[in-house]
Amino acid sequence: MIVPRSRPGHTSNRPGSADVQCLGPVGENAAVTSPEPTTQTAAPAGTQRSAHLFARARAVTPGGVNSPVRAFDAVGGTPRFIASARGAWLTDVDGTAYVDLIGSWGPMLLGHAHPEVQAAVAEAVARGTSYGTPTVPEVELAEEIVSRAPIEAIRFVSSGTEATMSAIRLARGFTGRDLVVKFAGCYHGHVDALLASAGSGLATFAEPGNASPSTPGVPASATELTLVLPYNDRTAVEAAFAEHGDRIACLITEAAPGNMGVVPPAPGFNAFLAETCARHGALFVSDEVMTGFRASRLGQWGLDGAVEGWRPDLMTFGKVMGGGFPAAAFGGRADVMAALSPQGPVYQAGTLSGNPVATTAGLTTLRLATEEVYTYLHQVGDVVKAGAAEALAAAGVPHTIQSTGTMFSVFFTGEAVTDFAGAQRQDLPAYAAFFHAMLDRGIHLPPSAYEAWFLSAAHDDRAVQTILDALPAAAEAAARAGGKA
Numbered sequence: 001m002i003v004p005r006s007r008p009g010h011t012s013n014r015p016g017s018a019d020v021q022c023l024g025p026v027g028e029n030a031a032v033t034s035p036e037p038t039t040q041t042a043a044p045a046g047t048q049r050s051a052h053l054f055a056r057a058r059a060v061t062p063g064g065v066n067s068p069v070r071a072f073d074a075v076g077g078t079p080r081f082i083a084s085a086r087g088a089w090l091t092d093v094d095g096t097a098y099v100d101l102i103g104s105w106g107p108m109l110l111g112h113a114h115p116e117v118q119a120a121v122a123e124a125v126a127r128g129t130s131y132g133t134p135t136v137p138e139v140e141l142a143e144e145i146v147s148r149a150p151i152e153a154i155r156f157v158s159s160g161t162e163a164t165m166s167a168i169r170l171a172r173g174f175t176g177r178d179l180v181v182k183f184a185g186c187y188h189g190h191v192d193a194l195l196a197s198a199g200s201g202l203a204t205f206a207e208p209g210n211a212s213p214s215t216p217g218v219p220a221s222a223t224e225l226t227l228v229l230p231y232n233d234r235t236a237v238e239a240a241f242a243e244h245g246d247r248i249a250c251l252i253t254e255a256a257p258g259n260m261g262v263v264p265p266a267p268g269f270n271a272f273l274a275e276t277c278a279r280h281g282a283l284f285v286s287d288e289v290m291t292g293f294r295a296s297r298l299g300q301w302g303l304d305g306a307v308e309g310w311r312p313d314l315m316t317f318g319k320v321m322g323g324g325f326p327a328a329a330f331g332g333r334a335d336v337m338a339a340l341s342p343q344g345p346v347y348q349a350g351t352l353s354g355n356p357v358a359t360t361a362g363l364t365t366l367r368l369a370t371e372e373v374y375t376y377l378h379q380v381g382d383v384v385k386a387g388a389a390e391a392l393a394a395a396g397v398p399h400t401i402q403s404t405g406t407m408f409s410v411f412f413t414g415e416a417v418t419d420f421a422g423a424q425r426q427d428l429p430a431y432a433a434f435f436h437a438m439l440d441r442g443i444h445l446p447p448s449a450y451e452a453w454f455l456s457a458a459h460d461d462r463a464v465q466t467i468l469d470a471l472p473a474a475a476e477a478a479a480r481a482g483g484k485a
């Protein structure tokens, strides 16, 4: 396998890979691309300290984690407690280093501990951490995002969940309507109204009142105004709008779903959604919390709306725009955003919204996220995807690799995945075996088959080669677990 070289002078420093030309690091991040793991990645030092911490955590925190998927429930085993991270590498409390393919679930576009981001954050911290008054970095970050995204105004919040929750409230307040349309398998955070049939394959031509809460604690009254449709299904969208169009406040969709694995919108699907909403006086809310500044420099919109000539009415952002800190946002048309308090009547607020440290991290990250970074992510992604496809094919494991821009995921099914029902046809035991075989060889994949694999600009030759070296044995493990064609 040939790994593209983005700049001369960077070759793999891992034994046995002298014949492989590898990507160099991007920009100033060169300084963090070659940390020295304290142990061999191919021979983990054990998990005693992680296991001990997990036991302590479980005694005081439900499931031992502060966000469910971190618990390894889908793959079994002991979650690794990470002590530090640099560039493309995580080091756990037992001293084992892993190539990171989680990337904090999306934010770490530049890799961990980027020196410029760290320096900017350190300076911001030295000036104090939160004032509860307007600050310079939040204005600059707002200007940066408004100049890059097809929005005219923006409001900062602290999480993607807050962003989608606020966008929906604003859509309802602006239109004076109540119904919200979403797609099965799209995740928009743990907003009550959006936890309707999320993660369920039961999507139908929904009737108001028929969308069932996905979790105890969400009353039926919170989801009875939510319509859940199958993703990529124009007929279902047309039927829902024909029936309920004059009551629909907004349709919210992941700009390209990444929370059931990466399921790209069919060509023209987002344009169709925007046009359908406009025709019925509803707002089109494009959730770019995951894809924003990740799928491309302009997010998923840069791959479709910018080319096709349409704009969402509202957008939501998070992850990359926070540079690893709790920052998120929603924004959109000036007339819609003007309905927001204190300019308009729709109330929304936050003690830490636009926090100066978080907005400094986000601003520095976005300024460093040049076209060169995205070109690099494409190149390195192509190498990893080709390596995964080759290894899985050689082992006879049914698989499908899907991408949108620089985002991709590997499905453990031989069929193309266009919706949540398709994603659910994966061989989950095969993924669990694959995951653990990769982990044993020093690669930390997301502990769920329904997630994107996140690369960063710091995934250099050595990190990529470590992934490539691990893939064949992991594919064999998946085959043994039942994933053979």
Ligand SMILES: Cc1ncc(COP(=O)(O)O)c(C=O)c1O
Binding pocket: 105, 158, 159, 160, 161, 162, 164, 187, 188, 189, 190, 254, 259, 287, 288, 289, 290, 291, 318, 319, 328
């Ligand atoms: C598309 C999308 N929207 C919203 C959210 C919620 O963001 P947060 O976890 O910051 O609340 C996520 C989180 O993964 C997401 O992927």
